[in-house]
Amino acid sequence: MKRGGEYARDSRYLTTRITADGRDGFPVEPGRYRLVVSRACPWASRAVIVRRLLGLEQALPMAIAGPTHDQRSWTFDLDPGGRDPVLGVERLQEAYFARDPGYDRGITVPAIVDVPTGEVVTNDYAQITIDMSLEWTAYHREGAPALYPPALRPEIDAVNETVYGDVNNGVYRAGFSGSQESYAAAYERLFNRLDLLSRRLEGSRYLVGDTITEADVRLFTTLVRFDAVYHGHFKCNRQKLSEMPVLWAYARDLFQTPGFGDTVDFDHIKRHYYMVHRDINPTGIVPVGPDLSNWLTPHDRAALGGRPFGDGKPPEAVAPDEAVPAGHTPLA
Known part of the structure; x- marks a missing residue:
């Protein structure tokens, strides 16, 4: 926590890399x-x-x-x-x-x-x-998408930087604020960025280019938690995601794309935030809602064009041992 009650994430990570040439001492090896x-x-x-x-x-x-x-x-x-x-x-x-x-x-x-x-x-x-x-x-599998194509990397990096600061980490800056002033600043910054993203996505199916990229993955993981957790638990409550038409349709489009929604476990998401963050939710009570069936409603984003996997194809069905349990997702 910074002075003034502002939340500060500890970003001291182990930055050793696993690379094709093993230059950090850890070469890519299947199964290792x-x-x-x-x-x-x-x-x-x-x-x-x-x-x-x-x-x-x-x-x-x-x-x-x-x-x-x-x-x-x-x-x-x-x-x-x-x-x-x-x-x-x-x-x-x-x-x-x-x-x-x-x-x-x-x-x-x-x-x-x-x-x-x-x-x-x-x-x-x-x-x-x-x-x-x-x-x-x-x-990579045959037909794997290019999530970080060379020609789009500068734009992907720029989008990722703002999405991280204002949205991915922004919900935490609001939720873990230690003062009214820091919370209000984080809240305003979050929703200002969501408004800008809405305008960006009005005429474009994806954030960068006409296919799914790393940028879409990074935004999606925050959006999919928004109504279930961040709206109430983190007090990000100007609107629910489901009340922001463009972002809601965009998020549903991704959720219904193989590789996205079939990895999401809403039961685990809710139990983690509401049970672990006892400073925010002292009782540890996990909300029963919201209704998740609306994640499967039509999104109509295909009319904007775009090809989710570019020249590739969707992944095969999730292996049984990695499937999200029935009842933890509307897809089950």
């Missing part, structure tokens, strides 16, 4: 690493979506932590015996301490763990998805 995520976390959800869109499920196996955690760490309470079956640990914290016994930063997801050593390689979520696009190309 384990992507640890929680479906509750928007930063981890980016990695889940990109991995699925690119078809990296076999090359980069995934571990799913439970939706809640304590001050120590995310836990593998969804797995039999409460341990990840590959890493053999109960808490993600153990992989961070294997890398650095004195580690004193956030135990965050997504994190990529080197299975042979049990050590976290990186938790630099922004770079993780870029490297999935650029460094893991040998293992």
